[in-house]
Structures are given as structure tokens and as C-alpha cells.
Amino acid sequence: MTRRTGVVVIGGGQSGLATGYHLRRLGLDFVILDAQPAPGGAWQHAWDSLHLFSPAAYSSLPGRPMPVQAGETYPDAGHVVGYLTEYEHRYGLPVHRPVRVVGVHRAGDGSLRVETDSGTWQAQAVISATGTWWRPFLPAVPGRSDFRGRQLHTVEYRDPRHFGGLGVLPAEGGGRVVVVGGGNSGAQIAADLAYDTELTWVTQRPPRFLADDIDGRALFDVATARRRALDEGRTDTEGVASLGDIVAVPPVREARDAGLLKASPMFVRLDRDGIVWADGTRAPADAVIWCTGFRPALSHLAPLGLRGRRGRIATAGTRAVDEPRLHLLGYGDWTGPASATLIGVGRPARDATREIAELIAAEA
Numbered sequence: 482m483t484r485r486t487g488v489v490v491i492g493g494g495q496s497g498l499a500t501g502y503h504l505r506r507l508g509l510d511f512v513i514l515d516a517q518p519a520p521g522g523a524w525q526h527a528w529d530s531l532h533l534f535s536p537a538a539y540s541s542l543p544g545r546p547m548p549v550q551a552g553e554t555y556p557d558a559g560h561v562v563g564y565l566t567e568y569e570h571r572y573g574l575p576v577h578r579p580v581r582v583v584g585v586h587r588a589g590d591g592s593l594r595v596e597t598d599s600g601t602w603q604a605q606a607v608i609s610a611t612g613t614w615w616r617p618f619l620p621a622v623p624g625r626s627d628f629r630g631r632q633l634h635t636v637e638y639r640d641p642r643h644f645g646g647l648g649v650l651p652a653e654g655g656g657r658v659v660v661v662g663g664g665n666s667g668a669q670i671a672a673d674l675a676y677d678t679e680l681t682w683v684t685q686r687p688p689r690f691l692a693d694d695i696d697g698r699a700l701f702d703v704a705t706a707r708r709r710a711l712d713e714g715r716t717d718t719e720g721v722a723s724l725g726d727i728v729a730v731p732p733v734r735e736a737r738d739a740g741l742l743k744a745s746p747m748f749v750r751l752d753r754d755g756i757v758w759a760d761g762t763r764a765p766a767d768a769v770i771w772c773t774g775f776r777p778a779l780s781h782l783a784p785l786g787l788r789g790r791r792g793r794i795a796t797a798g799t800r801a802v803d804e805p806r807l808h809l810l811g812y813g814d815w816t817g818p819a820s821a822t823l824i825g826v827g828r829p830a831r832d833a834t835r836e837i838a839e840l841i842a843a844e845a
């Protein structure tokens with residue numbers, strides 16, 4: 482049986498919920514389909530010590546400010562899950578879960594057909610808000626399959642104790658761990674492990690810490706200034722990327738100031754026992770954690786044939802250039818400046834839903 486609706490939103494994380502808020506305000510008929518069994522999107526799977534890099538007041542979706550977490554300037558991931566859970570109940574958002582979208586197709590009548598693991602929906606427009614957490618990226622480094630130790634990606638990391646419990650490190654503590662990646666996840670996980678393991682932190686270029694007094698508030702201001710500059714046709718300032726890569730959240734700052742976060746350059750290959758640098762120097766390792774980022778989770782859009790050069794779907798704002806019924810939201814600056822943040826996703830979500838409302842009104 483095929484069910485019909487105005488708009489299908491794919492993904493019920495923060496981006497999908499912000500979209501739902503605006504669709505509700507516009508009075509459109511819609512559903513949100515989310516593959517997770519519970520609310521909270523990727524935040525449900527974050528490692529234990531992860532805290533936001535902005536205070537609650539700078540981490541809010543449209544309409545409902547995030548409450549302050551008692552005793553924490555920077556809320557933890559559990560607090561975000563609680564906030565998102567409350568948000569979707571508060572606005573009565575029609576989230577269906579767990580429902581995984583397996584393919585979006587053009588239907589014969591010009592609408593879009595959304596195939597899921599539990600039935601089919603037909604919609605006048607689709608907003609894809611599936612995030613990136615579900616597509617971890619690992620670089621092609623020679624010898625990766627030769628390494629006999631354990632390899633993990635950021636998405637599998639929990640905390641030092643659980644990590645020790647995986648059986649790859651000595652039960653009595655210690656063990657040799659290589660953390661790869663000079664972004665926020667690499668720095669935070671390296672800081673987490675720096676006290677209890679023999680840590681080698683490897684980054685492609687020397688780590689670029691943001692000034693200690695810069696947190697998500699300043700980042701948001703810079704992203705906003707960039708958006709304004711681009712809107713007004715001024716030169717691109719590069720936004721937050723020009724400030725650095727790593728927000729010096731308190732645990733990172735402490736480990737860095739204790740001299741525990743010294744980075745080594747990227748190695749050229751792995752062998753059975755560890756990593757090998759270009760000059761032949763080796764570092765034996767029990768485990769390698771790849772904090773090497775993510776790619777947008779877009780395989781469900783493959784039937785639309787929209788991927789252009791370098792695998793990217795061309796967008797104008799959030800709208801897919803070659804499929805005006807499709808919007809993409811929350812994947813990074815290419816789907817709206819700061820759209821991959823809690824505070825930044827509201828504006829592109831509003832713009833996307835307005836465009837869709839116009840499209841639906843024009844067809845009525």
C-alpha cells in the first residue's frame with residue numbers, strides 16, 4: 482500500500498526536527514521517517530566524554546531554547562538527546578521509527594516515491610536530513626589490512642575503560658594506541674586516552690587549536706558573518722575554517738597544557754605491528770582509532786541519479802539543482818552555512834520549507 486503526504490522528511494535527528502517545526506508552522510502535511518528506534522539522532526551514539534562546544538543558549542533549535550544542564554557550561558550528549566526527545570513531543574512531530582528509507586524515486590506523475598523497509602510513501606517534496614554519522618570515512622592507507630591490532634573509527638569509541646575492555650589493551654591498563662585525526666574528534670579522543678595509554682596522536686598537519694576563549698558562540702558569529710558576506714557578494718572569508726580546527730574544550734585544554742597532546746605527522750603505512758613513517762621510523766601499536774571524519778549518508782538518493790563530479794549533489798541553497806522536489810539539509814556548509822549545528826540548522830530549515838510550500842501552492 483502506498484501512503485500519500487505533502488512532504489517526507491528523511492531523518493529524525495536535529496535537522497529533521499527543525500524541518501518538522503517549520504513544516505508544522507506552515508501547516509503542511511508531512512511525516513518524518515527515522516531509522517533509529519529512539520529519538521536523538523547521532524547524539525545517542527556519541528562517546529561518553531563528548532560535550533557540546535557551545536553553551537545551551539547557543540545550541541537551540543527554532544522555537545524552544547535548550548535548557549541549561551545543571552553543573553555544566555557545555556551540555557553533554559545525553560542532555561542533547563533529552564532536549565531533542567522533548568522537542569519532538571512538544572511540537573507533536575509525526576516521527577515514524579524505526580523506518581529506514583531505502584530509495585527515493587521519481588514517480589510517474591511527477592511526485593517522489595519513497596521506498597522504506599516498512600512500506601511506500603508518495604510525496605510532493607522530500608527533505609533529506611540523514612546526517613553523516615552513519616557513513617564513517619577511513620582513508621586508504623597502505624597496509625591497513627596487514628595490521629594485527631584492533632582498528633576502530635570514532636563511531637565505535639565509548640570511553641577508555643570500554644576501550645580497554647575490548648580486549649585489545651592489557652587488562653591492567655596501559656597499551657599502545659594510535660589516534661589518527663587533527664579535528665575535534667581526534668583531539669577529544671586523544672585527550673580521553675592520554676592519561677591511561679601510551680598514546681601516539683597523528684595529524685596530517687600540525688594541530689590548529691582555536692584560541693581558548695573561542696567556543697561555539699564565536700564560531701556561530703563567524704559563520705553568520707560569512708553568510709552575510711556571501712549573501713552580499715563580498716569575498717569569502719572562509720568562515721570558521723580560518724580560525725582553526727580544534728575547539729579547546731576543557732578536557733582538550735587540560736591534556737594539551739599537561740603536555741600530553743603532542744602530535745606526530747601522518748605515517749605512510751601500517752604493518753603487522755603498528756605504524757611506519759616515511760623515514761622508516763616505526764611505532765608499535767595495539768590499536769588504531771581512525772578519527773578521520775564522515776561523508777554524507779545519501780545512498781537512499783542514488784535512484785535519482787543526481788551525483789555529479791566528485792560524487793556531490795549540486796545544490797542551490799538546500800534545493801537539489803536537478804530535482805526541485807528534493808532538499809538536502811544538515812550535511813555541512815554546502816547545505817547552508819553552519820547547517821550541521823544545532824543553532825545553525827534553523828535558518829536553512831526555514832528556507833527549505835518555504836520553498837517547498839511555494840512549490841506545493843503552485844501545484845494546487
Ligand SMILES: Cc1cc2nc3c(=O)[nH]c(=O)nc-3n(C[C@H](O)[C@H](O)[C@H](O)COP(=O)(O)OP(=O)(O)OC[C@H]3O[C@@H](n4cnc5c(N)ncnc54)[C@H](O)[C@@H]3O)c2cc1C
Binds near residue numbers: 492496615778823
Ligand atoms: C564529534 C562531533 C561533535 C559535534 N559537536 C557539536 C556541537 O558541539 N554543537 C553542534 O551544534 N553540533 C555539533 N556537532 C554536529 C552536529 O550537531 C551533529 O553531527 C548532528 O548529529 C547532526 O544532526 P542531523 O540531524 O543532521 O544528523 P543525525 O543526528 O545523524 O540524524 C540523522 C537521522 O537520520 C537517520 N537516518 C539516516 N539514514 C536514514 C535513512 N536512510 N532512512 C531513515 N532515517 C535515516 C539516522 O538514523 C538519524 O536518526 C558535532 C558532530 C560530531 C560528529
